[in-house]
Amino acid sequence: MSPVPLRSDYGSGVYRRRIALWTEDGLVRGSLVDDFHDFTVRLEHDGVHVLKIEGAARRIPWVTCPAAAVPLLRLEGMPLTRSLRQIARHTDPRAQCTHLFDLASLAVSFAASGAARRLYELAVPDRVGARTEATLSRDGSPALRWQIDAARVEDPPPFAGRSLAGGGFLEWVEAALDADLAEAAQVLRRAVVISYGRRFDFDRVPDARTFQNYAGGACFTFSPERVAEAVRVVGSVRDWTAGLPDAGGGL
Numbered sequence: 001m002s003p004v005p006l007r008s009d010y011g012s013g014v015y016r017r018r019i020a021l022w023t024e025d026g027l028v029r030g031s032l033v034d035d036f037h038d039f040t041v042r043l044e045h046d047g048v049h050v051l052k053i054e055g056a057a058r059r060i061p062w063v064t065c066p067a068a069a070v071p072l073l074r075l076e077g078m079p080l081t082r083s084l085r086q087i088a089r090h091t092d093p094r095a096q097c098t099h100l101f102d103l104a105s106l107a108v109s110f111a112a113s114g115a116a117r118r119l120y121e122l123a124v125p126d127r128v129g130a131r132t133e134a135t136l137s138r139d140g141s142p143a144l145r146w147q148i149d150a151a152r153v154e155d156p157p158p159f160a161g162r163s164l165a166g167g168g169f170l171e172w173v174e175a176a177l178d179a180d181l182a183e184a185a186q187v188l189r190r191a192v193v194i195s196y197g198r199r200f201d202f203d204r205v206p207d208a209r210t211f212q213n214y215a216g217g218a219c220f221t222f223s224p225e226r227v228a229e230a231v232r233v234v235g236s237v238r239d240w241t242a243g244l245p246d247a248g249g250g251l
Contacts, residue, residue: 015195068097
């Protein structure tokens with residue numbers, strides 16, 4: 001298995017992610033855009049359960065990604081909840097596209113919240129050594145700012161000293177924090193993990209097997225029965241260091 005090629009310009013940029021959710025009567029729409037992905041979801045509910053969910057991929061890293069809209073249907077019928085961990089227990093997240101499932105889970109949580117709109121904007125500068133500062137704004141206002149060394153939050157409390165690796169962090173935030181802060185922390189944690197991808201020159205990666213040492217069987221595309229078919233979509237990476245483009249009227 002060949003090593004993943006590295007980018008020569010890493011260290012001067014910023015990973016960015018934007019997640020938007022908005023609602024009409026019994027309907028939630030959502031979008032997720034970052035350097036590597038552009039997904040949308042449409043969720044119908046009756047105020048108690050998910051009635052119907054649809055996912056779409058507008059920009060993807062691997063040719064297999066659009067088919068992940070099929071396992072997303074396993075969320076249909078589940079009760080609405082603010083707990084992202086509870087949503088993950090309803091179906092195996094490793095059988096899903098990580099990012100489409102994240103967006104769908106946030107849509108379920110959003111439907112349960114009763115809010116009208118939600119906008120997360122996240123930024124993680126390239127690491128200097130192992131250090132970076134990750135930020136999250138919610139609905140246009142700063143909400144989280146973490147000083148990070150490797151996989152550990154150094155500051156501020158109550159996150160200081162917490163490792164972002166493994167499931168312990170996710171269990172802790174939902175047990176210790178209110179629903180809004182717990183959700184924001186989980187959203188920022190994902191951005192911190194995915195921001196590592198800016199190190200790699202994906203246009204020189206032929207297929208997902210090259211990246212399997214990093215991802216294992218973590219998602220739909222990297223499952224053992226599918227990874228050999230997952231050809232890279234060359235030219236799909238964007239550099240949003242200067243800022244994400246305007247989202248348009250939907251947000």
